[in-house]
Amino acid sequence: MTRTIDKVVLITGASSGIGEATTRELVAAGARLFIGARRTERLKALADELGENVAWQELDVTDGAAFDAFADAAAERFGRIDALVNNAGIMPLSMLASLKRDEWKRMIDVNIHGVLNGIAAVLPRFVAQENGHVINVASVAARIVTPASSVYSATKHAVRVITDGLRQEHNNIRATLISPGPTTSELGHDVSDPNIAAWIKQGLTAAQSPFAIAQAIRYALEQPDNVDVSEMVVRPTASP
Numbered sequence: 001m002t003r004t005i006d007k008v009v010l011i012t013g014a015s016s017g018i019g020e021a022t023t024r025e026l027v028a029a030g031a032r033l034f035i036g037a038r039r040t041e042r043l044k045a046l047a048d049e050l051g052e053n054v055a056w057q058e059l060d061v062t063d064g065a066a067f068d069a070f071a072d073a074a075a076e077r078f079g080r081i082d083a084l085v086n087n088a089g090i091m092p093l094s095m096l097a098s099l100k101r102d103e104w105k106r107m108i109d110v111n112i113h114g115v116l117n118g119i120a121a122v123l124p125r126f127v128a129q130e131n132g133h134v135i136n137v138a139s140v141a142a143r144i145v146t147p148a149s150s151v152y153s154a155t156k157h158a159v160r161v162i163t164d165g166l167r168q169e170h171n172n173i174r175a176t177l178i179s180p181g182p183t184t185s186e187l188g189h190d191v192s193d194p195n196i197a198a199w200i201k202q203g204l205t206a207a208q209s210p211f212a213i214a215q216a217i218r219y220a221l222e223q224p225d226n227v228d229v230s231e232m233v234v235r236p237t238a239s240p
């Protein structure tokens with residue numbers, strides 16, 4: 001196999017959708033992968049299928065200590081860490097007037113604190129080794145807001161500015177924002193308002209494959225150390 005990515009890469013949210021596709025894409029490019037999510041039976045099945053270059057550990061990204069332990073386990077398993085793909089995210093959209101405070105909090109916890117916990121888990125290593133790459137999966141919602149997406153868009157706007165702040169703070173560490181448009185996955189399956197669930201289903205009729213995003217992540221990882229692909233927006237041609 002020609003290794004185009006001779007790196008150890010951590011991926012969160014690898015139990016479905018974009019994270020699973022990225023795991024498949026990167027292992028095919030020669031990367032060693034340490035993958036995490038809460039649904040461990042799915043991680044195990046994926047690792048068993050893909051072989052010894054994929055290892056897994058249960059991870060709830062909202063738990064900072066668990067994320068530190070996840071990174072430690074990855075370094076123990078593969079000897080180093082070169083990149084982190086902060087992909088885990090949730091999207092229980094709702095109108096603000098529905099006052100779904102629990103869903104607001106969960107979105108902020110997973111989509112913002114989860115990304116920050118990931119950065120905290122790898123940044124000391126990246127600073128010490130004067131090299132490293134954080135790839136954050138945001139969304140087209142990182143630049144726009146629509147009815148029902150206020151809180152989700154706010155979390156993705158936050159991921160965008162955190163990513164660019166990280167990039168500016170370190171000369172040797174790469175930071176990449178990947179912003180997908182509608183993509184086939186399990187995202188939004190936890191939407192509790194039936195009207196909004198129907199609207200999401202409609203929006204996904206022209207969705208792109210999660211491998212479109214996986215290939216964008218692969219491209220960012222394949223660049224030389226001194227080239228930072230800062231941002232990519234990848235959306236279906238039929239997307240507004």
Ligand code: NDP
Nearest residue numbers: 013015017018038039060061088089139182183185186187
């Ligand atoms: P999926 O729902 O298929 O995947 C989401 C992943 O996040 C799952 O693997 C899930 O794993 C994981 N996850 C959720 N909560 C946690 C948690 N607390 N700790 C660890 N892992 C968690 O959706 P996508 O693949 O589409 O989503 C991936 C990313 O892409 C998200 O950040 C999403 O916002 C973004 N995105 C997706 C778009 C789309 O149209 N699909 C468009 C724009 C952005 P588990 O439940 O096993 O923990």
